[in-house]
Amino acid sequence: MAPVEITRELEKILPTVRKPGRYTGGELNQIVKDWEHCDVRVALAFPDIYDLGMSNLGVMILYDIVNKQDRMLAERVFSPWPDMEAALRAHELPLYTLETMRPLHDFDVVGLSLAYESLYTNAINLLDLGGIPLIAAERQDGDPLIIAGGHAALNPEPMAAFIDAFVLGEGEEVIIEIAECVRNWKEQGAPRDALLESLAGIWGVYVPSLYEAHYAADGTFSQLAALSEKARLPVLKRIVAKLPAPISNFIVPYIETAHNRIPIEITRGCTRGCRFCQAGMVTRPVRERSVEEIVSAIEAAMQKTGLDEVGLLSLSSSDHDEIVPLVKTVSERFRDKNIRISLPSLRIESVSVDLMDELHGNSSRSGFTLAPEAATERMREIINKPMPTGQLLETAREIYSRGWHTIKLYFMIGHPEETLEDVRAIAELCKSVLSIGREVLGGRARVHAGVGTFIPKPHTPFQWVSCDTREQIQAKQALLRKELNGKGLKLNLSSPEETRFEAWLARGDRRMSAVILEAWKRGAKFDAWREYFNYDLWIEAFQHVGLDPAFYTHRERPIDEPLPWDHIDVAVKKEYLTGDYLWSKRGQTRIDCRERCYACGILPKYAELRRRHPGETWECPEVRSPARQKSDLIPLVPA
């Protein structure tokens, strides 16, 4: 269908749907390139609604990079809300991109962002709406190449049936290599298989159809066998040696979105080594941006967008080497401009309160967020986020006395080896914080506790552990509801069903594709949305396919059991994760690895890359093995 026909039909549809501004495009800073002049056309898809997708920095970065290339274009597409989906299907309209109203199937490449597992059904629904065959093996030469990236793609197996090629790791450079590969393939007029084989040769690209999964008699995964000479084992994740300059020409949505702010990534990666945290393990090494680079990016972005909110993004803001000068510079430069600046993920210490004080000036102090994750020192040692409880209480006192009325505390239940006493301690700790607040502020003090449930994720030291059962979670939540109530206290809990669902998919194997497909056929979509998530439907899908959901979640996996994602090399060695898991069982902690290298594997894996980019680019400490001390080689970790 041609764009003009789609536009004409939209005239009738748009007045009938909620928030039609989601589906019109045309925003400031949108990039529209000449379709005919480009020979590689990429549709970048975030498989949730516009409101969320437009707040995704990754999509915006790739959009910027592809559109800067000669003869390449990138356009955006998001999931339509169910009312719009119904209207599209009723009018037999394909899902289209916002820039030029082109149907998805007209593109050479569709890039799906799989930021989290609950996007899977939306991702395949989006392909279906775009007129693209869902199963990779059923796609023909004329169909777009379907690629996917994002953190959830680091266990690609559950989505293996639907995706032609996964991008593992950072996309800034590899997206262009993929696009060039597609261009060459188009010029040669070669069959689709040839494209897949050449993609497999690109660092960071995993083509699942070039492998076959095998399972043992007991149903556990046994190994992944290569079916082609081009199929590498393992497949190493892609990184950029140095963070490119931050982008500043953000598209400015006309409608309200999840975050109406300028996102500036100040650090990528994290050296803290919290054992539950997948991001902290898979985004290594740590790379920082300089104060100067950050400030000039904010200035440029403000000029180009007119937004009045800036988010300084990182996994652990406090760890940026220059955090104090950064905050000082930013607040001096922008204080008079009525700009709000957010700095998430601060450590629980009084310096953080100074930083927030500096940033907020006289503006509103709604809530101060701290994430102790667990309420007992024992539990925090197990998860490697050690901190004395006294330090938390002192920090809380500081926060209340500087004018914040509400402290938001984030915890998780369901950590390995957690007892009901550890859960009860969450309630106790919140009450202790509140009573400090009362001392300082009287009745105005508030504590909001957000209590999530731990989900073991691939590539973490907890990738082997069993997840709490629904009954265990319910019992722990009931305890919290009983203990944690009263004036000034608020409790937010996650749904045990949603937790289980995410846990199945997170550590699933290739057989899970059939479950996802079946669930989608039965109507699953928008699983991340409470009003759409349907637990029973997923259970039915598991039954239909003949798989046991508990097999994926409620089973402590033996250390020597092959894992379905073992072939994905995130550059942190499996031995390191195994060792760290055993450390956790002994309650042993590791300090920030900026201070001391624990040989996670990043340095030897990317030794060559680091050699080509000398200097202070990475935050890994200098480590010299005795044998190499005299050589000019870059420092390596002892074997």
Place this chain on the structure above:
Amino acid sequence: MTNPERYRYRIQFEKRDEIRFIGHLDLQRTWERTLRRASLPLCHSQGFNPRPKINLGRALPLGQTSECELIEIWLEQEIEPDELLQRLKAAAPPGLMVVSANQVPLSEASLQSRISSASYLVTLDGELDRDHLQSSVERLLQSETLPRVRRKKEYDLRPLIESISIASSSPEAAKLLMQLAAREGASGRPEEVLLEIGLEPAHARTHRIKLFFEDDL
């Protein structure tokens, strides 16, 4: 701290096709961003969450376009209206076309209290019986009352209709010209008129042509 001197400007703009699905609040935010991009010395409200002092005229329903929208802004420094116009034009997003900028006295009554009615050009899509349309319009104008229910509230549409006429009767795109009251709390909506005639508003394109002020009458 805040400069007590203030300068007030009235800006006329077109809300074109590209942004006709942007609601009133979103348009307000779009304006705030446009003004910031233009680096204007905006006055801000006091308090914890200072907002720029702007006043967007009568809300335009979602889906409609207009060539006569008004917004007023307050600045801390005086600026030549022509320079203001150029800066706004350069900063405006697609679909928001700035037409004019004028300085107005600080003491003048608010836009809201001065706007009394608005005229609309409604383009009807699809085949229409001209005679039927003519008689429907006449029936409307001859009625004493037109009781309708909107959002579960009963009201009378008739006193809100100041005039209606058929501006074009071409069979593929008939056009209605209507002038409806646009006072605070007493605003006639073109789509309500269409429904009263028995036409589907989703198949019509409504374009606001002019805002009338109380003192114009």
